[in-house]
Amino acid sequence: MKIAIIGANGQLGFDLIRVFKDSEHEIVPLTHVDIDVIDPDSSRKIFEKIQPEIVINCAAYVRVDDAEDGPEKAFAVNALGARNIALICKDMDTILVYISTDYVFDGRKTQPYTEDDIPDPLGVYGVSKLAGEYFVKNIVENHYIIRSSSLFGIAGASGKGGNFVEAMIKKARNNEEIKVVDDMIMSPTYTRDAADMIRKILEKKLPSGVYHVANAGQCSWYEFAEAIFNILKMEINISPIKTYNLQSKARRPMFSPLISMKLNNHGLELESWEAALRNYLIEKEYL
Numbered sequence: 001m002k003i004a005i006i007g008a009n010g011q012l013g014f015d016l017i018r019v020f021k022d023s024e025h026e027i028v029p030l031t032h033v034d035i036d037v038i039d040p041d042s043s044r045k046i047f048e049k050i051q052p053e054i055v056i057n058c059a060a061y062v063r064v065d066d067a068e069d070g071p072e073k074a075f076a077v078n079a080l081g082a083r084n085i086a087l088i089c090k091d092m093d094t095i096l097v098y099i100s101t102d103y104v105f106d107g108r109k110t111q112p113y114t115e116d117d118i119p120d121p122l123g124v125y126g127v128s129k130l131a132g133e134y135f136v137k138n139i140v141e142n143h144y145i146i147r148s149s150s151l152f153g154i155a156g157a158s159g160k161g162g163n164f165v166e167a168m169i170k171k172a173r174n175n176e177e178i179k180v181v182d183d184m185i186m187s188p189t190y191t192r193d194a195a196d197m198i199r200k201i202l203e204k205k206l207p208s209g210v211y212h213v214a215n216a217g218q219c220s221w222y223e224f225a226e227a228i229f230n231i232l233k234m235e236i237n238i239s240p241i242k243t244y245n246l247q248s249k250a251r252r253p254m255f256s257p258l259i260s261m262k263l264n265n266h267g268l269e270l271e272s273w274e275a276a277l278r279n280y281l282i283e284k285e286y287l
């Protein structure tokens with residue numbers, strides 16, 4: 001299959017290219033320099049030239065706090081940009097994969113969110129991603145909406161300037177005081193594992209729809225930081241703090257682990273976040 005990946009040098013895009021590289025598929029990486037999803041006409045010309053059979057849209061505006069002050073940018077990329085790509089895929093009869101987020105949920109649950117739970121985002125970023133989901137779902141019959149969570153990957157989130165694991169290690173090496181919230185619970189997810197699962201979903205031709213793709217298990221950001229230093233055998237003092245201490249602009253779900261009964265029913269499961277973290281640290285040659 002010919003697969004175009006938008007957002008190719010982003011954190012997830014980078015690993016999607018890696019997991020598809022050794023396959024029989026032909027991969028066409030598209031960075032922000034190659035395509036701007038905000039522009040429908042130039043995007044259409046690009047796809048008419050490439051003629052992909054599958055498009056994976058990882059392009060996103062991911063600055064959650066900035067989105068509160070500048071919703072136009074978040075909606076332009078995450079919602080209207082997603083719509084632009086969806087309309088092209090519809091006309092070209094192309095399978096569309098849209099990457100979404102745990103931030104479509106309000107975090108009021110006490111058990112991990114399944115694909116059947118009703119989204120109710122708290123902030124502009126989550127609303128814009130949910131709008132993107134709705135456009136994709138309603139425009140392209142052959143679609144996959146992949147919700148993931150708290151990504152860490154080799155490339156680091158280009159939209160955020162790195163990832164949490166690297167930020168923690170850097171602070172520790174600089175002997176900075178480390179304070180991490182212990183009241184926000186999520187499923188940390190290694191982009192390599194998420195990319196690998198997306199490949200399986202496509203290759204197994206699972207039915208269209210929403211899929212939750214996150215490493216198994218859950219933890220607070222504080223526990224995640226502790227795990228990083230434990231695996232690295234670094235004796236670092238971390239102070240637990242509460243989310244309200246951060247005074248962030250955007251409200252975030254306090255509990256957003258994701259689980260997928262749909263993937264489990266197909267015998268598919270991602271490894272635990274602890275195993276994924278260890279694999280990441282090995283790959284980065286910290287271990």
Ligand SMILES: NC(=O)c1ccc[n+]([C@@H]2O[C@H](COP(=O)([O-])OP(=O)(O)OC[C@H]3O[C@@H](n4cnc5c(N)ncnc54)[C@H](OP(=O)(O)O)[C@@H]3O)[C@@H](O)[C@H]2O)c1
Pocket residue numbers: 006007008009010011012013031032033035036037038057058059060061062077081099100101102129147148149150151152156157158159160
């Ligand atoms: N990061 C997380 O923790 C997280 C959690 C759950 C879900 N997600 C979702 O996962 C997906 C991938 O996230 P990520 O962490 O890989 O983010 P990322 O590293 O910031 O990647 C996003 C990519 O989109 C590109 N992009 C931005 N605006 C664009 C535009 N108008 N046209 C074309 N490309 C554009 C960026 O390029 P430039 O940087 O060059 O602008 C970047 O390469 C996103 O859909 C995000 O919403 C992320």
